[in-house]
Amino acid sequence: MSQWTLAQRAHKMNPSVIREILKVTERPGIISFAGGLPSSKTFPAAEFKAACDYVLTHDASSALQYSASEGYAPLRELIARQLGETSAAAGLRWDVDPASILITTGSQQGLDLVAKVLVDAGSRVLVESPTYLGAIQAFTPMEPTIVGVDSDEYGVLPDGTPGSLRHQILSGADKARFMYLLPNFQNPTGRTMTEERRAAVSALAAEQGLPLLEDNPYGDLWFDQAPPAPLTARNPEGCLYLGSFSKVLAPGLRLGYMVAPKALMPKLLQAKQAADLHSPSFNQRAAYEVMKGDFLPGHIQSIRALYKAQRDAMLESLAEHFPNAQQDPEHNLTWNHPDGGMFLWARLPAGLNAVELLPKAVDAGVAYVPGAPFFATGGDPRSLRFSFVTPSVDEIRRGVAALAQAIKQAQ
Amino acid sequence: MSQWTLAQRAHKMNPSVIREILKVTERPGIISFAGGLPSSKTFPAAEFKAACDYVLTHDASSALQYSASEGYAPLRELIARQLGETSAAAGLRWDVDPASILITTGSQQGLDLVAKVLVDAGSRVLVESPTYLGAIQAFTPMEPTIVGVDSDEYGVLPDGTPGSLRHQILSGADKARFMYLLPNFQNPTGRTMTEERRAAVSALAAEQGLPLLEDNPYGDLWFDQAPPAPLTARNPEGCLYLGSFSKVLAPGLRLGYMVAPKALMPKLLQAKQAADLHSPSFNQRAAYEVMKGDFLPGHIQSIRALYKAQRDAMLESLAEHFPNAQQDPEHNLTWNHPDGGMFLWARLPAGLNAVELLPKAVDAGVAYVPGAPFFATGGDPRSLRFSFVTPSVDEIRRGVAALAQAIKQAQ
Numbered sequence: 048m049s050q051w052t053l054a055q056r057a058h059k060m061n062p063s064v065i066r067e068i069l070k071v072t073e074r075p076g077i078i079s080f081a082g083g084l085p086s087s088k089t090f091p092a093a094e095f096k097a098a099c100d101y102v103l104t105h106d107a108s109s110a111l112q113y114s115a116s117e118g119y120a121p122l123r124e125l126i127a128r129q130l131g132e133t134s135a136a137a138g139l140r141w142d143v144d145p146a147s148i149l150i151t152t153g154s155q156q157g158l159d160l161v162a163k164v165l166v167d168a169g170s171r172v173l174v175e176s177p178t179y180l181g182a183i184q185a186f187t188p189m190e191p192t193i194v195g196v197d198s199d200e201y202g203v204l205p206d207g208t209p210g211s212l213r214h215q216i217l218s219g220a221d222k223a224r225f226m227y228l229l230p231n232f233q234n235p236t237g238r239t240m241t242e243e244r245r246a247a248v249s250a251l252a253a254e255q256g257l258p259l260l261e262d263n264p265y266g267d268l269w270f271d272q273a274p275p276a277p278l279t280a281r282n283p284e285g286c287l288y289l290g291s292f293s294k295v296l297a298p299g300l301r302l303g304y305m306v307a308p309k310a311l312m313p314k315l316l317q318a319k320q321a322a323d324l325h326s327p328s329f330n331q332r333a334a335y336e337v338m339k340g341d342f343l344p345g346h347i348q349s350i351r352a353l354y355k356a357q358r359d360a361m362l363e364s365l366a367e368h369f370p371n372a373q374q375d376p377e378h379n380l381t382w383n384h385p386d387g388g389m390f391l392w393a394r395l396p397a398g399l400n401a402v403e404l405l406p407k408a409v410d411a412g413v414a415y416v417p418g419a420p421f422f423a424t425g426g427d428p429r430s431l432r433f434s435f436v437t438p439s440v441d442e443i444r445r446g447v448a449a450l451a452q453a454i455k456q457a458q
Numbered sequence: 459m460s461q462w463t464l465a466q467r468a469h470k471m472n473p474s475v476i477r478e479i480l481k482v483t484e485r486p487g488i489i490s491f492a493g494g495l496p497s498s499k500t501f502p503a504a505e506f507k508a509a510c511d512y513v514l515t516h517d518a519s520s521a522l523q524y525s526a527s528e529g530y531a532p533l534r535e536l537i538a539r540q541l542g543e544t545s546a547a548a549g550l551r552w553d554v555d556p557a558s559i560l561i562t563t564g565s566q567q568g569l570d571l572v573a574k575v576l577v578d579a580g581s582r583v584l585v586e587s588p589t590y591l592g593a594i595q596a597f598t599p600m601e602p603t604i605v606g607v608d609s610d611e612y613g614v615l616p617d618g619t620p621g622s623l624r625h626q627i628l629s630g631a632d633k634a635r636f637m638y639l640l641p642n643f644q645n646p647t648g649r650t651m652t653e654e655r656r657a658a659v660s661a662l663a664a665e666q667g668l669p670l671l672e673d674n675p676y677g678d679l680w681f682d683q684a685p686p687a688p689l690t691a692r693n694p695e696g697c698l699y700l701g702s703f704s705k706v707l708a709p710g711l712r713l714g715y716m717v718a719p720k721a722l723m724p725k726l727l728q729a730k731q732a733a734d735l736h737s738p739s740f741n742q743r744a745a746y747e748v749m750k751g752d753f754l755p756g757h758i759q760s761i762r763a764l765y766k767a768q769r770d771a772m773l774e775s776l777a778e779h780f781p782n783a784q785q786d787p788e789h790n791l792t793w794n795h796p797d798g799g800m801f802l803w804a805r806l807p808a809g810l811n812a813v814e815l816l817p818k819a820v821d822a823g824v825a826y827v828p829g830a831p832f833f834a835t836g837g838d839p840r841s842l843r844f845s846f847v848t849p850s851v852d853e854i855r856r857g858v859a860a861l862a863q864a865i866k867q868a869q
Binding site (some may be wrong): 050051052053054055056057060061062063083084085087090092095096099100103104107108109110111112113114151152153155156159163164165166167170181184185187188189222224256258293297298299300301308310311313314317318320321322323324325326327328329330 | 461462463464465466467468471472473474494495496498501503506507510511514515518519520521522523524525562563564566567570574575576577578581592595596598599600633635667669704708709710711712719721722724725728729731732733734735736737738739740741
């Protein structure tokens with residue numbers, strides 16, 4: 048008999064709670080506000096087809112060969128330029144050196160590499176309350192103590208409460224390895240950190256020597272106004288920035304990147320090489336071909352218009368079905384108004400529980416994700432996340448109606 | 459000032475010794491026997507272009523979307539069928555369940571996931587002497603004690619010497635987590651385990667409860683006769699098998715897979731999800747389209763013919779320049795005769811050192827990789843690895859002549 052012995056860390060790894068919850072929602076005909084899937088209408092299939100054709104006609108022997116762990120140089124240069132321009136438009140100069148950019152297999156891999164290089168068993172990692180569940184999953188194999196930091200509708204609280212950032216920085220015997228932040232249209236809440244909040248968090252982090260891990264997959268998906276400049280632009284050597292092409296091109300390419308401080312790049316590169324040698328040469332070249340001209344700005348504009356219309360439909364439907372939400376939040380569903388991204392955050396009437404309501408909502412024809420699993424510790428059982436990007440406007444209206452029905456029956 | 463604190467494991471991670479060594483070889487005009495790059499002549503660019511076109515015409519919304527962490531079901535079924543057929547042709551029945559297959563971002567990622575799930579700091583991992591350097595790099599972040607097992611020209615020695623497998627299994631206070639083996643046309647030696655050796659190692663591993671990690675990137679590249687059946691086919695629940703499309707299709711796609719025992723699949727899948735969510739949906743579909751018909755067998759046949767001609771050219775040139783190698787191995791270069799794969803293993807005359815000779819060889823116009831870094835501990839400084847697949851037949855002849863000249867001048 049061969050005997051497999053699991054590593055200690057493997058015992059701490061668990062199936063995604065959300066994945067398990069979502070199993071009840073996998074029924075034909077259910078309108079899903081649950082998943083975090085970009086609308087497939089936004090995938091540039093024709094442009095990508097032309098790019099594949101171009102790359103395989105002109106550069107096949109490099110595109111299909113092993114390549115540098117850092118990534119494809121023209122793509123890294125393009126990313127550096129894009130980041131500099133976006134930050135400048137938001138009012139902050141950020142000179143991004145292409146040599147500081149590492150192409151990753153989706154930005155999820157960035158989370159894995161950072162955890163490998165920075166997290167020891169038992170070391171503290173700070174996260175927002177709530178936070179992106181995939182980050183907790185990526186950090187967990189390296190066995191950190193994950194500490195939630197109090198947050199409000201503008202993001203993490205720098206100071207003032209016992210669970211605020213200043214308190215949590217100082218509360219541990221050891222220095223926290225980093226704080227993980229998703230400042231723009233956060234997953235799961237859809238909230239965005241204000242400029243004032245960014246300035247305060249950035250100053251506090253610099254004062255306390257706390258490194259920041261900034262994750263920005265949704266920043267381009269703003270509806271009315273671009274979000275403030277990245278935290279990393281304020282202190283590039285004290286921050287690590289993660290970006291993604293999953294929301295502006297397509298997630299099926301698995302292309303993301305990190306902007307690493309000089310102190311960390313060599314170790315992150317070694318971790319990358321050990322993890323998968325390099326991200327697919329072909330995908331990097333094809334994505335570069337799609338983006339090298341003037342396609343992307345107009346394309347992003349059209350994604351924004353689509354998602355804004357869907358968010359508006361969701362807000363309108365919610366207001367229609369819960370007209371007394373503001374006056375009487377304890378007996379109504381309440382929700383926030385995200386300015387971009389993919390998600391809206393809501394709260395059930397008192398006495399209801401998002402996990403318990405889910406099977407009833409599914410019976411009524413709609414699915415969502417309960418909010419509690421997104422908290423490192425002790426989430427609000429009434430909270431829930433809606434995605435407004437996967438279903439159509441018509442489906443959004445019917446889904447909200449079904450949800451309202453399920454809530455009324457359960458009350 | 460933000461202060462980055464590295465994880466303990468990061469201090470153990472180092473740049474690839476070979477990468478550093480190869481920097482001296484990066485000069486225009488140098489004939490390289492050093493890299494492990496498949497010949498770009500073998501990349502099916504036209505077929506891949508047609509496949510990309512097909513996938514983006516008929517299945518773009520799935521191919522560009524997020525997908526299951528396990529991988530694309532038709533590809534997993536195709537792999538299961540291929541493995542069963544190959545094993546049956548070698549005389550052993552192996553019923554591979556597609557549900558046991560996990561698609562990885564290159565087989566390198568398989569090594570990373572296995573280490574995460576099975577290796578604790580200080581736990582023992584057994585490897586061949588010498589072994590694939592990328593495996594050591596993938597295991598190192600999880601901080602194992604890597605133990606080399608004595609090997610001869612037929613692979614790892616089951617018994618008899620103080621460094622043999624039986625001895626190393628029993629020598630530690632703890633049970634080794636697994637033994638890592640590359641039975642077919644091994645990197646770096648090109649050697650292949652005989653059927654007798656496989657049977658002995660498999661029986662000993664089963665007797666001692668030692669799990670095996672079998673890596674098989676080169677198995678299809680045989681020249682005269684297929685290698686014996688995989689070790690995993692003899693004990694599927696006691697082995698973990700890694701496969702790759704890098705050598706039969708193209709490495710730039712970053713597509714590999716593992717066949718996992720039932721006991722490990724859930725944890726490996728969680729580790730995969732945390733690492734990069736899933737391997738690129740698009741690449742999986744395009745590779746499946748290329749392979750679903752009858753293209754692959756003929757294509758592999760043509761790769762075998764190409765590589766065999768190049769191996770023959772290298773063997774002939776070596777015999778021509780070192781005609782007294784067999785009679786007088788101490789004063790000549792000696793080498794083995796691999797039956798497939800990409801590599802040949804050689805030994806310098808007494809008094810020479812492969813690291814010290816390298817700059818002189820490069821001056822003469824040829825590069826190789828010194829063999830010592832491939833040993834977990836204490837490698838033979840006279841050993842070196844030649845790849846015969848990247849250069850052309852003409853370059854191989856000129857490269858061997860240059861090498862012979864460098865050796866004679868150094869003697």
